[in-house]
Amino acid sequence: MYILYDVADKVATITLNRPEAANAQNSDLLDELDAAWMRAAEDPEVAVIVLRAEGKHFSSGHDLNDDKWPKPDDITLEWIIAAESRRYLEYSLRWRNIPKPSIASVQGKCIAGGLLLVWPCDLIVASDDASFSDPVVLMGIGGVEYHGHTWELGARKAKEILFTARPVTAEEAEKAGMVNRVVPRAQLDTETRALAEHIATMPPFGLRQAKRAVNQTLDVQGFYAAIQSVFDVHQTGHGNALSVSGYPILVNLEEMKAKIR
Secondary structure, three states: OOEEEEEEEEEEEEOOOHHHOOOOHHHHHHHHHHHHHHHHHHOOOOOOEEEEOOOOOOOOOOOOOOOOEEEEEEEEOOHHHHHHHHHHHHHHHHOOOOOOOOOEEEEEEEEHHHHHHHHOOOOEEEEEEOOOOOOHHHHHOOOOOOOOOHHHOOOHHHHHHHOOOOOHHHHHHHHHHOOEEEOOOOHHHHHHHHHHHHHHHOOOOHHHHHHHHHHHHHOOOOHHHHHHHHHHHHHHHHHHOOOOOOOOOHOHHHHHHHHOO
């Protein structure tokens, strides 16, 4: 079991529970996570959803050793697009549009695929040791599948984290408007819980309407269409990799990990 689930005082807490792998996201973890989101969405006793993680780091991103992926010599672009469309793009968009407020509670590293978990949340509370990065340019790809960079950080900060592969600190993310609050690591769970419980006292219909209003405003500005179109751009990176013998995105995994550290 990669996901823990708990409900108390109208708050559903969904916990990533793969700390030994820095909460790397294999297919099973993502499927369990989606089921937990849907469970919280459908439960009339849940007013607010909190997403958190066990261990030192929130998430090291997609598990590139996922045993449900084909071997490098067997992989095809058709397979990649189908798999990533479902578990990366569609899941993230579905979580974003759940009509209940959600809060991501982030500590340590949140790398690449980790952004696909926190960006769909309505609010982000980060510990003072948290950092956010998307180093997939090292893999010949222009950014993760749910390309919220520009919306979350602004155009120039988005380009900086993509061009350099360097992490954005929690303080930088707060300044850019991506993070709502930065708190000491020891207080992360307490502060997130207090915020969730306060929001849970608000009228549910009012919360639903407020979330819908903000999300629709972003969609009118082009958010939804941009996410969809840049997903297709993302796939050209995979297509380019497939044109090179051995599919280097997977073959050179350890070399790329060393550059990220």
